[in-house]
Each structure stands twice: as C-alpha cells, then as structure tokens.
Amino acid sequence: MGFANMLRRLLLSVLMATVLGRGTSLQYSSDMCNWKGSGLTHESHKKDVEQVYLRCAEGSVEWLYPTGALIVNLRPNTFTSAYKHLTVCIKPFKDSKGANIYLEKTGELKLLVKDGDNNPNRVHCFGIGQGGLFIEATPQQDISRKITGFQYELISQRTLSDLHTVSDPCRPCGDTEVLLAVCISDFVVRGSIRAVTDDAEQQESIIEVSVDKLFKQKSKVFLPNKEGGGWEGLIRTPLECGVKAGAGDFLFTGRMHFGEPRLGCAPRYRDFQRIYQEAKNKGLNPCEITTD
Incomplete structure (x- = not known):
C-alpha cells in the first residue's frame, strides 16, 4: 500500500473515532509547548492515530x-500576519528510534x-505552509525501550535570513x-577567540570566547x-x-538554537565600527549601540 493511501486510511480512522465518540489514545502529559504520550494505549492490531496540537515557539515531542x-x-x-512566513525546525533526540x-x-x-537516523547535529527545517508532521511507527517485534522524540522551534524567516545560523551559517x-544582527541577535559581545575545539563526531567547532x-x-551564554x-x-x-x-577583536552575534548558542555574524570589530559609523552618518542604523 502506498504512503498516500495508508495516510488517508489513518486519517479516516481519526474521523471515525471522533464520530463514534472514542479517543485514539491517552496522553501522559501535555501543555502548550510539549507533548509526551505512549503507544501502549493503542491496541497492537489497530492503526490508531493520535492528534497532537502544540501552540508554542519551541518545545518537544516524546512518544x-x-x-x-x-x-x-x-x-x-498568537496568530499574526507573519504566520505563513514561519520556518519549522526539528532536531531528533540522540537515541530516537521506532518511527519515521x-x-x-x-x-x-x-x-x-x-x-534510527538520529545524527545529533542534523536539523530538518521547512516552511510552516509546506505541511504538518506525520509520525508513523515502524513494525517492531519488541517495542520496549523504543522512544521517538524531537525538539522543535518556530523561526521567523526574517530571523532565519538575517542571522543565517541555520540556512547558511x-x-x-x-x-x-551585520547591523540587523546587532538588533535581533540573542547575544552580542565584543571579544577574542581564546581557542577552538573541533568535535568530529558532532561535526561542530566549539569556539571559546x-x-x-x-x-x-x-541566556547565560557568557x-x-x-x-x-x-x-x-x-x-x-x-x-x-x-x-x-x-x-x-571580533563582534560575536548569534542566537540560541535548540538550547545552544550558535554563531551568527562575526565581523572584526574594527570593520563593525566602520559599518556602524557609516550607517549612523546616513541615519540608517536600525538600532543604536555604543561602539567605543
């Protein structure tokens, strides 16, 4: 059976469950940002579907x-005119398994x-208008110790574009x-690089500033x-x-992404001073900062 046909059958089961007045499963805990539930509330021979609604800028799902x-x-x-321009990013838990x-x-x-594809450094992003998330359990002989989970964030495309910490880091x-990053970054500091440690497993560089x-x-990054x-x-x-x-010296800017500080724009400080002063002379600074 094709994926589309299988999905339609599963969606139909949700509709029938609503009509018949029976729920599809019971949640362990739920709030506006996070959801945690169990497949043990389903009968093993049924293809039940759980509907999850989350209304938050960031949170997690744990199944x-x-x-x-x-x-x-x-x-x-909150619903705003910028809703359709939001980008959704999800980051699977390190040991996530049991579902696609x-x-x-x-x-x-x-x-x-x-x-099973849970590279701890892999983040998947898509426009909120591109669709929703459908999570399907894979056939298992033994479902014990299987947990499918991920963190999520909703990011405005302006932030994503201006800081490009996700799109083009x-x-x-x-x-x-640079000027916009000063205004909208989660952190802005003047400093120097003390050391850089390369983590080959995580495919990241950790900059000691x-x-x-x-x-x-x-956040308490520094x-x-x-x-x-x-x-x-x-x-x-x-x-x-x-x-x-x-x-x-550099001007380090960036944002918190899945609880970690990610580097955004980082020009040399003397170059930032020049950029800022030229924009100030023309009255084009989007926000003010003391550069002395």
Whole structure:
C-alpha cells in the first residue's frame, strides 16, 4: 500500500473515532509547548492515530513505545500576519528510534527523518505552509525501550535570513546583515577567540570566547571569568566553516538554537565600527549601540 493511501486510511480512522465518540489514545502529559504520550494505549492490531496540537515557539515531542501514528500540528501561540512566513525546525533526540517522521500535505508524504537516523547535529527545517508532521511507527517485534522524540522551534524567516545560523551559517555577512544582527541577535559581545575545539563526531567547532564587552544576552551564554574583569563563554558553529583561533577583536552575534548558542555574524570589530559609523552618518542604523 502506498504512503498516500495508508495516510488517508489513518486519517479516516481519526474521523471515525471522533464520530463514534472514542479517543485514539491517552496522553501522559501535555501543555502548550510539549507533548509526551505512549503507544501502549493503542491496541497492537489497530492503526490508531493520535492528534497532537502544540501552540508554542519551541518545545518537544516524546512518544514512548510508538505504535500506530501521530499527527503533530505546530502553530505559534498568537496568530499574526507573519504566520505563513514561519520556518519549522526539528532536531531528533540522540537515541530516537521506532518511527519515521514525514512532512505531510494533502495526503502526500515526504520523508524527513528515517527510523534510527538520529545524527545529533542534523536539523530538518521547512516552511510552516509546506505541511504538518506525520509520525508513523515502524513494525517492531519488541517495542520496549523504543522512544521517538524531537525538539522543535518556530523561526521567523526574517530571523532565519538575517542571522543565517541555520540556512547558511558559513557565509560571511554583508553590512546590512551585520547591523540587523546587532538588533535581533540573542547575544552580542565584543571579544577574542581564546581557542577552538573541533568535535568530529558532532561535526561542530566549539569556539571559546574571551569577552571584553557584553552588549546583550538572553541566556547565560557568557559568565564572569574566574580572574575577574571580563566574561567568557562557548559558541558553536559547523565544523565545515573552518573557524580557527587567531588574534584580534571580533563582534560575536548569534542566537540560541535548540538550547545552544550558535554563531551568527562575526565581523572584526574594527570593520563593525566602520559599518556602524557609516550607517549612523546616513541615519540608517536600525538600532543604536555604543561602539567605543
């Protein structure tokens, strides 16, 4: 049976369950951001479908002992005109297994994450208008210790484009992107690269930053160093970007992505000062910052 036909049959079972007044499964816990449930509430011979509705900018889905299927509907907590421009990103748990994750729209399925393909550094993104998430349990002789799960984030396309931490993380930023990054980044600091550690398994570089001036941060990425008189912290970026330790001051910007600080624009500080002053002289700065 083709995927589309199978999906239509499963969706029909949801409709029939509603008409007959019976639920398809019982949740362990649920809130606006996170869902946790179990396939053990399904009868093993039935292809039951659980409908999950989440209304949050970020959260997680955790499905224990998966059987049948889940349909996960992700929406922001407030409806705005920018809704259709949101991008959804999902990151499977490290040990996620037991189900395939598809992008579904009007009965058509596109495989996003194959059962067992849980590269801890792999993030899957798609436009919110491209469809919803359809999660189908794979046939298992033994479903014990099987958990399918992932984190999700809803990101505005403006943020995604301006910071390009997901879409194109290794591309150097243009002048306008640098100025916008100062305004909308989760963290903005002036500092230098103390060391870079390459993690081949995670395919990431971990940048150890010594901070001279902390302009802003939403999370505790940077903390006072033990010697006093400055701050320090770690920022992550893909290994393929080839970041190396070197002399000089930089303006480090970026955003929190799945709970980790990801590097955005990072021009040399003297170049940022020039860009900022030229824009200020023309009255084109999107926001103000003290550059001295």
